[in-house]
Amino acid sequence: MRDRLRRVVWAASALLAPACAFAQAAAGVATTPPSTWRFQLSADGTWYDNVYFTSAPAATSWSANGDATLGYQHRFRTGSFSLSGSGGALYYPEIEGFSQPTYGGALGLAWSPSRRTQFQLSQAYNHSNTRSLRALDVEGLPLPTSSLDNAATTLNLQQKLSQAWQFGLTGSFIWRQYDDESLTGGEEVGASAQLGRSLGKHSSTFLSYGYSSSWFDEGKARAHQGLLGVQRQADRGVSLVLAGGVGYLESTQSWYPSGRASFTANGRRSSFMLGYHRDFGQAFGYGRQMIEDLASAAFGWTPARKLRLSAGYNFGYRRDPADETYTVRSHVASAGVGWEIAKGLSFGGNYGWEWNETEGLPVVDGQRATATLSYGVDWK
Numbered sequence: 392m393r394d395r396l397r398r399v400v401w402a403a404s405a406l407l408a409p410a411c412a413f414a415q416a417a418a419g420v421a422t423t424p425p426s427t428w429r430f431q432l433s434a435d436g437t438w439y440d441n442v443y444f445t446s447a448p449a450a451t452s453w454s455a456n457g458d459a460t461l462g463y464q465h466r467f468r469t470g471s472f473s474l475s476g477s478g479g480a481l482y483y484p485e486i487e488g489f490s491q492p493t494y495g496g497a498l499g500l501a502w503s504p505s506r507r508t509q510f511q512l513s514q515a516y517n518h519s520n521t522r523s524l525r526a527l528d529v530e531g532l533p534l535p536t537s538s539l540d541n542a543a544t545t546l547n548l549q550q551k552l553s554q555a556w557q558f559g560l561t562g563s564f565i566w567r568q569y570d571d572e573s574l575t576g577g578e579e580v581g582a583s584a585q586l587g588r589s590l591g592k593h594s595s596t597f598l599s600y601g602y603s604s605s606w607f608d609e610g611k612a613r614a615h616q617g618l619l620g621v622q623r624q625a626d627r628g629v630s631l632v633l634a635g636g637v638g639y640l641e642s643t644q645s646w647y648p649s650g651r652a653s654f655t656a657n658g659r660r661s662s663f664m665l666g667y668h669r670d671f672g673q674a675f676g677y678g679r680q681m682i683e684d685l686a687s688a689a690f691g692w693t694p695a696r697k698l699r700l701s702a703g704y705n706f707g708y709r710r711d712p713a714d715e716t717y718t719v720r721s722h723v724a725s726a727g728v729g730w731e732i733a734k735g736l737s738f739g740g741n742y743g744w745e746w747n748e749t750e751g752l753p754v755v756d757g758q759r760a761t762a763t764l765s766y767g768v769d770w771k
Contacts, residue, residue: 424466429475431460431767437522441757442486444535444745449757454483458493470502470510481520491538493519507551516542521569521676522759525723525743530685530705532721533745533755534676537571557595559585567675575678577607594623597634605673605680612680613641614671616649630655638671642680643712647671664689674709674719681709681719697731722746739763 434457441449462475476496483489495517502510517523521534524541546562561583568576580603587597601616620634631654638649653666670683689703704724711717727741740763746756 425771426463426465427769427771429460429462429464429767429769431462431765433458433460433763433765435761435763437759437761439522439757439759441755442483442536442759444533444747444755444757446753446755452483452485454481454489456481456493469504470500472501473497473499477517481523489520489536491520493517493523495519509547509549511547512545514542514544516540521574528675529703529723530687530707532674532676532707532709532719533723533747533757534569534574535571537569537574539570540566540568542566555589557587557589559587561585565675569676574676575608577605577673577675577678579603579605579673579675581672590621593625593630594621596621599634603672607673607678609678612673614680615639615641616671618649618651620651625657627657627659630657638669638682640671640680640682640712645712647682647712660693662689662691677719679711679717680713682712684708699729700727701729702726716750718750720748735768736766737764739765 434455436453436455438451438453440451442452442454443450456479458477458479460475460477462473464471464473474497476494478492478494481489481491481493495515497513497515499514500510500512504510517527518538518540521537521539524531524539527541527543542565544562544564546560548560550558552558561581563579563581565579566577581601582603583599583601585597585599587595589595597618597620599618599620601618602614603616604613605611616636616638618634618636620632620636622630622632622634624630633652635648635650638647639645640647647669649669649671651668653664653668655664656662665688667684667686670685671680672683673679674681674683685705685707687703687705689701691699691701693699702725705722707719707721709719709721723743723745725741725743727739730738732738739761741761742758743760744756744758746754748754
């Protein structure tokens, strides 16, 4: 749901940009907005309970991480292009062999060739570990700590066919590789098409089709999913999505019920989200295709202008369609605080708890607390 809201906000900005540029050109004002650079330094310390996240007796430890990021955003009349790179080090003073360099990069393109068309592309790669992956994949399975290479690509095209009809295409690619031999790397490609019809200022109905193909060490799997639903999307106030349909797995040649539901309330200083969806993709790290029932809740509150509080919870129930006695239940809960100390200087604190029960294996749980200090500066 959060990704969908971001796409709505981006689309609105893209629609307004050409109109503003045309008015500026008519008035003799330069139509190309300035491009910017950003440099950021961050350092954090993390305390872990059961850092290995295994069923062995829990051991507490801590780590320190330093990171520097340099980014550039070039704006042009109908969109923007961004490029960034980062590098740092992750240090575990009490655990031999866990310390490692961290690095990565990202690029993005947002382009609105016309008032009816919006295009968005993003590509990111990072080398870190599975503990850091939680920030990128909040719905992912809790995994043992391991070095990790992660790459992700997303592509989105939105086309307004008429005053009432809209068409959207979305594509994605994910690749992950783990150093821990007990974890299975893999790749997944996804694509979806959605046709929507407006019912009012904020409401619409839609029909969508999704396809995913997963590759892992011992095989590959394909899934298809069709949904029919209604939604209400608004920047302020209540947004809703309710959809139902079916999924088809080629590996079992069977049909399964499918659905998606979400509720979001956005206020001036607070936001609340509840969501559920069924997925038929890969359980990364396990090397299995799973039927995944995923539920989440998130709350954010800004009690003061420079202070932000947040909390979230994710639950996953997964089962292997080829062996439905093989199930995985997971819980991830977190709470955080963000404080803008001064211009460019900020502090963040976060607490997280993870729990995992895989059929046939002991229950595993762990917790961690992180404090982060970062400083960033922008210039043109």
